Amino acid sequence: MAARRKLIAGNWKMNGLKAEGLQLASDLAGRLQGAGAVPFDMLVCPPFPLLFPVGEAIKGSPLALGGQDCAPKQKGAHTGDTSPAMLKDAGCAYAIVGHSERRQDHGETDAIVAAKAAAAHEEGLVAIVCVGETWAEREAGKAQEVVGRQVAGSLPAGATAANTVVAYEPVWAIGTGKVATPQDVKDMHAFIRKELQARLSDADSVRILYGGSVKPDNAVELLATDNVDGALVGGASLKADDFWAIGTSCR
Ligand code: PEP
Numbered sequence: 001m002a003a004r005r006k007l008i009a010g011n012w013k014m015n016g017l018k019a020e021g022l023q024l025a026s027d028l029a030g031r032l033q034g035a036g037a038v039p040f041d042m043l044v045c046p047p048f049p050l051l052f053p054v055g056e057a058i059k060g061s062p063l064a065l066g067g068q069d070c071a072p073k074q075k076g077a078h079t080g081d082t083s084p085a086m087l088k089d090a091g092c093a094y095a096i097v098g099h100s101e102r103r104q105d106h107g108e109t110d111a112i113v114a115a116k117a118a119a120a121h122e123e124g125l126v127a128i129v130c131v132g133e134t135w136a137e138r139e140a141g142k143a144q145e146v147v148g149r150q151v152a153g154s155l156p157a158g159a160t161a162a163n164t165v166v167a168y169e170p171v172w173a174i175g176t177g178k179v180a181t182p183q184d185v186k187d188m189h190a191f192i193r194k195e196l197q198a199r200l201s202d203a204d205s206v207r208i209l210y211g212g213s214v215k216p217d218n219a220v221e222l223l224a225t226d227n228v229d230g231a232l233v234g235g236a237s238l239k240a241d242d243f244w245a246i247g248t249s250c251r
Contacts, residue, residue, distance in 0.1 A: 165230075
């Protein structure tokens, strides 16, 4: 199996003002620098207004920066949107696309998510493409059907292991404290790997993250699960100690 370096990604969502964001990012960058060789990449995705100051503060450190979303276009009359080119200008290497909160709150379809990922690729950004079923869909026995459809529809042509990460985030586990069982995670990640193998020539090298109430006390088990190549972390990424503990749970 291809060696996949783990990615620990923090999605700050709509949290934190400049001072807190700078402190959190600088703290993590300092820990990473002090730790030397670690078996994971670490990424923070602050709200858009904090990208430039945080990008400046962590420049030259191993801590990577990402946007929580991006527009499917690079510029123009799109009020309120932020383009991949703007993310790159701020120092981003990654853009999350298709987070369930974007799909739910902003009606983003798979086609929109794929267009956003394609635009991110155009600027050389790695797109973190989020997929995941609702509780009702899981209860109805449709979790794999839903996730399979999202993977098929949300990955743009030209997706490779170098420019794309998939994040499996069951909607019912996000911010709820409910975590999918290691067996459910193992099954779904194996399913996603198979779906990728049907589409991408380098599918075995694509990183598949798990997200949904990842905390220091469940990270070791989740991160040791087959085909779990890292974590997309919301709440616990807002505390340097917790986020660092999740990172150092990587073996
Ligand atoms: C997320 O926002 O992607 C997420 C997984 O949130 P939390 O870790 O808080 O469940």
